[in-house]
Structure formats: structure tokens, C-alpha cells
Amino acid sequence: MKRVKVEVCVGTHCTMMGAMNIIELIDDMKREYQDQEIEVETVKCFQDCKEARVAPVVVINGDKIHNATAERVMAKITEVIKG
Amino acid sequence: MKGIYTPITKIRRQVFAEVARIAFEEDEDYSKLDEAPFKILPGEIARFRDSIFKERSIVGERIRLAMGLSLRRVDEHSRVSLDAEKVNVPHRIHTHPLVNVITFACEACPTKSFYVTDNCRKCLAHPCVTVCPVNAVSLQKDRAYIDKEKCVKCGKCKEVCPYSAIVSFERPCAVACGVDAIESDHLGRAKINEEKCVACGMCIVNCPFGAIADKSEIFQLIKALKGGKKIYAEIAPSFVGQFGPLATPGKIISGLKRLGFEDVVEVALGADVASIHEAEVFVETVPEKQPFLGTSCCPSWTMTVEKFFPELRENISSSHTPMVETAKTIKEKDPEAKIVFIGPCISKKLEALETEVTDYIDFVITFEELIGMFVAKDIDLADIEEDIKIQDASVFGRGYANSGGVADAIINNIQRLYPDRKIDYAQADSLTDCRKMLAMAKAGKRDGYLIEGMACPGGCIGGPGTVLPTVKGERRVREFAKTSPYPTALDNPHSNDRI
Numbered sequence: 205m206k207r208v209k210v211e212v213c214v215g216t217h218c219t220m221m222g223a224m225n226i227i228e229l230i231d232d233m234k235r236e237y238q239d240q241e242i243e244v245e246t247v248k249c250f251q252d253c254k255e256a257r258v259a260p261v262v263v264i265n266g267d268k269i270h271n272a273t274a275e276r277v278m279a280k281i282t283e284v285i286k287g
Numbered sequence: 288m289k290g291i292y293t294p295i296t297k298i299r300r301q302v303f304a305e306v307a308r309i310a311f312e313e314d315e316d317y318s319k320l321d322e323a324p325f326k327i328l329p330g331e332i333a334r335f336r337d338s339i340f341k342e343r344s345i346v347g348e349r350i351r352l353a354m355g356l357s358l359r360r361v362d363e364h365s366r367v368s369l370d371a372e373k374v375n376v377p378h379r380i381h382t383h384p385l386v387n388v389i390t391f392a393c394e395a396c397p398t399k400s401f402y403v404t405d406n407c408r409k410c411l412a413h414p415c416v417t418v419c420p421v422n423a424v425s426l427q428k429d430r431a432y433i434d435k436e437k438c439v440k441c442g443k444c445k446e447v448c449p450y451s452a453i454v455s456f457e458r459p460c461a462v463a464c465g466v467d468a469i470e471s472d473h474l475g476r477a478k479i480n481e482e483k484c485v486a487c488g489m490c491i492v493n494c495p496f497g498a499i500a501d502k503s504e505i506f507q508l509i510k511a512l513k514g515g516k517k518i519y520a521e522i523a524p525s526f527v528g529q530f531g532p533l534a535t536p537g538k539i540i541s542g543l544k545r546l547g548f549e550d551v552v553e554v555a556l557g558a559d560v561a562s563i564h565e566a567e568v569f570v571e572t573v574p575e576k577q578p579f580l581g582t583s584c585c586p587s588w589t590m591t592v593e594k595f596f597p598e599l600r601e602n603i604s605s606s607h608t609p610m611v612e613t614a615k616t617i618k619e620k621d622p623e624a625k626i627v628f629i630g631p632c633i634s635k636k637l638e639a640l641e642t643e644v645t646d647y648i649d650f651v652i653t654f655e656e657l658i659g660m661f662v663a664k665d666i667d668l669a670d671i672e673e674d675i676k677i678q679d680a681s682v683f684g685r686g687y688a689n690s691g692g693v694a695d696a697i698i699n700n701i702q703r704l705y706p707d708r709k710i711d712y713a714q715a716d717s718l719t720d721c722r723k724m725l726a727m728a729k730a731g732k733r734d735g736y737l738i739e740g741m742a743c744p745g746g747c748i749g750g751p752g753t754v755l756p757t758v759k760g761e762r763r764v765r766e767f768a769k770t771s772p773y774p775t776a777l778d779n780p781h782s783n784d785r786i
Binding site: 228249 | 290291292296297300304530531532533534542658659661662666667668669670754755756759
């Protein structure tokens with residue numbers, strides 16, 4: 205069993221840029237991959253937005269994804285599970 | 288598509304945040320409006336359409352609507368900032384129409400039609416040809432063919448095809464519109480019939496090309512907030528969870544105060560007042576004076592009754608909406624108060640223009656527009672320490688946001704006040720279903736009923752101005768309602784003060 209820890213920033217900026225829909229999608233993935241351990245954590249701002257437009261921010265097993273989209277997050281989780 | 292974060296959602300929200308940012312800045316440099324489309328869509332490669340120029344022009348129109356400005360003429364030269372100085376005022380400006388089709392963003396989708404797909408095996412039975420009542424289907428070289436000139440769109444061929452080879456296709460805006468207000472202009476693009484439109488906003492959230500948008504009042508509201516007058520926010524019951532899982536109701540209120548609001552009141556308080564009034568009206572009038580009572584809180588529902596069933600208008604409750612009742616409570620404490628309604632709804636923007644309402648409500652904005660204001664002002668709700676307690680409303684008042692919640696509250700009050708009274712009720716939560724329910728009522732089939740009408744699927748939590756997907760919103764509203772110390776409207780000291 206693979207362990208995937210997904211931290212989703214739910215600061216106001218990331219929320220505006222679709223963070224809640226990313227969480228929704230990971231919830232769907234959890235149902236699909238019930239044999240894996242996918243853990244979602246909603247976290248406060250990583251303070252990366254100050255420099256550039258990077259929202260939403262998602263961290264998967266320590267790897268940070270800027271300008272995260274549902275597709276990119278899903279691809280990364282699948283990579284961790286299959287890889 | 289409501290509830291799915293698409294590139295259209297992203298652009299819409301970026302536009303609100305950018306317009307809010309420009310409004311919060313000190314100088315009055317309108318060239319920032321002209322530059323905004325470049326900031327939102329940088330680079331020189333088109334993302335979704337044929338050219339970046341067109342994409343930026345569409346964003347330009349969105350910026351104008353967010354400023355409260357009208358769309359520009361396509362055949363005349365003008366800047367995004369045209370007439371910006373006229374809307375740089377600290378009060379509401381409204382020019383019709385509220386809901387606009389950005390014509391050159393509309394892809395002129397064909398109206399309802401039937402197509403034969405690759406699934407067709409040109410079978411021996413070809414029942415599609417047999418069942419067509421107008422002889423529009425014939426077998427061609429590779430597959431069946433539907434003659435569009437002859438087709439009457441009955442769908443019989445689609446039903447009988449054993450290979451599911453025939454598909455139907457309808458304009459998403461027209462499907463979403465429950466009052467058949469979507470027509471076509473001379474180029475086949477969507478055109479809204481103002482006589483029919485009730486501004487529910489469903490076409491806005493359902494157009495896959497993002498070609499429809501409503502006007503916003505955020506620019507003028509921000510000017511007013513900077514002007515130093517006391518401005519109060521009244522926030523609709525569906526607000527819980529709209530700004531992320533870490534933004535608790537108390538933090539949302541703190542955030543609003545940081546934006547410059549004097550104080551924040553739950554609209555659920557006005558819902559408590561209205562539900563007690565509607566309970567009294569029901570017991571007094573149904574069935575002796577009127578056959579049924581319709582709820583009055585959803586403006587698109589009320590407008591649907593006025594426009595399509597005018598003979599039933601007097602059956603709709605005369606109670607003020609929760610928005611107005613809440614404003615009255617605020618005005619009692621501070622007669623000089625300026626009041627902003629913050630909710631999931633765009634038709635409230637029209638309700639606020641009605642003669643009886645306009646003195647109470649100064650601005651109407653949506654949750655989506657508000658989150659743009661927070662972002663523009665760098666307010667991170669998740670990071671606010673302060674968690675202000677808010678306790679204006681009962682469990683039932685807070686339940687108004689979910690479909691069925693209004694009727695529940697009224698029935699509960701009737702049962703408490705008049706335990707012997709029996710009540711039948713019906714509810715509908717889309718305009719298509721609302722019209723069916725009204726047709727039944729017109730036919731006398733809803734006599735003695737309380738009927739609840741809401742335009743948005745799921746109720747207010749399904750409104751076009753929400754940030755949170757509907758199902759999650761429903762759950763958050765229920766959870767927050769349970770934390771109220773007042774089980775019903777009749778136990779709420781704030782609403783009883785008013786009555």
C-alpha cells in the first residue's frame with residue numbers, strides 16, 4: 205500500500221482559484237483507490253503568492269505544485285500510486 | 288456545470304479580484320482598466336479560442352460588466368475604460384439589462400437538433416425511418432440521415448435506435464433557462480428576451496463558452512467603503528463554508544470588518560421574522576381568502592409568478608423578504624446605516640431596485656464577488672486569529688438556504704402557534720419545476736397548500752454566485768444551523784424584538 209499525503213492550501217486566494225474543487229476531486233480518487241492510503245489535509249497559506257501568481261498550491265508527499273489544477277494533481281497522485 | 292471549477296470560473300473570479308484591486312487603489316488611473324485584460328491573460332498564445340486578442344477583448348467586456356458598465360459596441364472603436372469616470376461613484380448605479388450576452392464570445396450553438404453518429408450500422412430494420420412522422424429520416428450511403436428542414440424534433444428516431452446512434456443536442460443556455468428566455472439574434476447567437484428573463488443566472492453558470500455575465504456593484508461598494516460612511520453587511524444563510532474549510536463563520540465576519548464594514552448581521556435573522564409573518568398570513572388567509580400561499584423569499588420565483596402566472600400573484604406572500612427584514616433590523620439600530628446584501632444570488636440585485644426595497648438595500652454582491660474583494664485586499668480568512676461569535680438566528684432561519692428549508696420553518700411556526708392546524712405543502716427548486724407547480728396551482732390542485740418556490744437547484748446554496756459546490760454547501764449550512772441556541776424562530780429573541 206502506498207501512502208500519499210496531499211496538502212491543499214485553503215487560504216482565501218487558493219480557495220478563489222479552485223482549491224475546493226481539487227479537494228472534491230481527491231475525495232473521488234480516494235473512493236477509486238480504496239486500497240491505497242490517500243490522506244488529504246487542508247492547510248494554511250504557504251506564503252508563496254507574495255512573489256508571483258502561484259495559487260492554488262498543493263503539496264504531494266513533500267513536492268510542491270504551483271498553479272495546481274485538478275488534472276495535474278490527479279496525474280501526480282496516480283504517479284505516486286503507480287510508480 | 289455549476290460546482291465544477293473550469294477555466295471560465297477562473298477568469299470570472301480573476302476579473303472580480305482585479306476590478307476590486309483597482310477600486311481599492313488610491314489614484315484614479317483608468318488606464319489600469321485597459322491594462323487589466325493583459326494582466327489576466329498574459330503572453331501571446333491563445334488558450335481556448337482562435338486568438339489571444341479575442342480572448343482579451345472578452346475579458347475586457349467582463350471587466351466592464353464587473354464595473355457596472357454596459358457592453359461596448361463591437362463595430363466602433365473604444366477603450367475598456369470608456370465611461371469609467373461615470374461609474375466611479377460611492378453609490379449603486381444600475382443600467383438595464385443585468386444579465387448580458389457578450390455577443391462575440393457566443394459560439395452561436397445550433398438550437399435543438401438531432402444527429403446520427405458513427406454508431407449507426409445502417410441496420411436492416413432501420414426503425415428510425417419507419418417511426419419518423421414527417422419522413423425526415425432516410426438511409427444514405429453509410430448511415431441514416433436526418434433532413435433538418437423536415438425534422439420536427441419529436442425524438443422518436445432517437446428512442447427506437449438499437450445502437451444509440453442518434454443523439455440530440457441543445458444549447459446549454461436554453462436548457463438551463465427555466466423560463467424560455469433564450470432566443471437568437473440575426474447571427475444565430477444567444478439573445479435574452481428581457482420580457483421573459485427573471486435573472487436567475489442559470490445561463491451564466493451553464494454557458495460552456497462563458498459568454499453570459501451579469502453586472503457587479505463591487506467597484507461602487509469599495510468606493511463607499513473607502514468613503515468612511517457606516518456600511519453594514521447582511522450575509523445570506525448560504526455563506527457557511529463558501530470561503531474555504533478553515534474560514535469559519537466568525538473569521539468571515541472578522542474579514543468583513545477588515546474590509547471596512549461596520550458590522551455584520553445574518554440574513555437568517557430576517558428569515559426568522561419572515562417565517563413568523565408568513566405563518567400568520569397562512570393561517571389567516573388560506574383557504575378562506577386565497578386558495579394557497581406561495582413563499583416570497585426568492586425574487587426569480589416571484590418574478591416568474593408575475594410574468595407567467597399574473598393571476599396567481601396575490602397568492603404570493605406579502606411578507607418582506609429576509610433581505611429586507613434584516614435591513615429593517617439594522618436600520619432600527621442605526622437609521623443612517625448603509626446596507627449591503629451579500630449572497631449567492633444575482634436576482635437580488637434586481638429586487639434591491641424595487642420601490643419598496645431600494646431604501647433599505649444600498650448594494651448587492653455575491654460570495655464570488657466578495658472573495659475577489661478579500662483577495663484584492665490581501666485578506667486571508669484562514670489566517671485570521673479572531674473568531675467572532677455570531678448568533679442572530681434560529682436553526683430554522685439558518686436552514687432557509689437549502690431547498691425545503693423555507694417551508695419547514697413556516698410549517699414549524701404554524702405547528703407551534705396553532706397545533707390543530709393541518710398543512711399540505713409542495714416545493715420546487717428549479718424554474719422549470721416551479722412553473723409546473725404553478726400550473727398545478729392554477730388548475731386548483733394545490734388549494735390549501737403552502738408552496739415554496741426557489742429558482743436554483745438545491746435552493747440558495749445552488750445559486751450562481753456561490754464558490755462552494757452545492758452538495759457541500761448544503762451540509763455546511765445544516766451543521767452551522769445546529770449550533771444555534773434558538774431551536775425555532777419563535778425562540779429567537781432578536782426576531783421577537785422585531786415582532
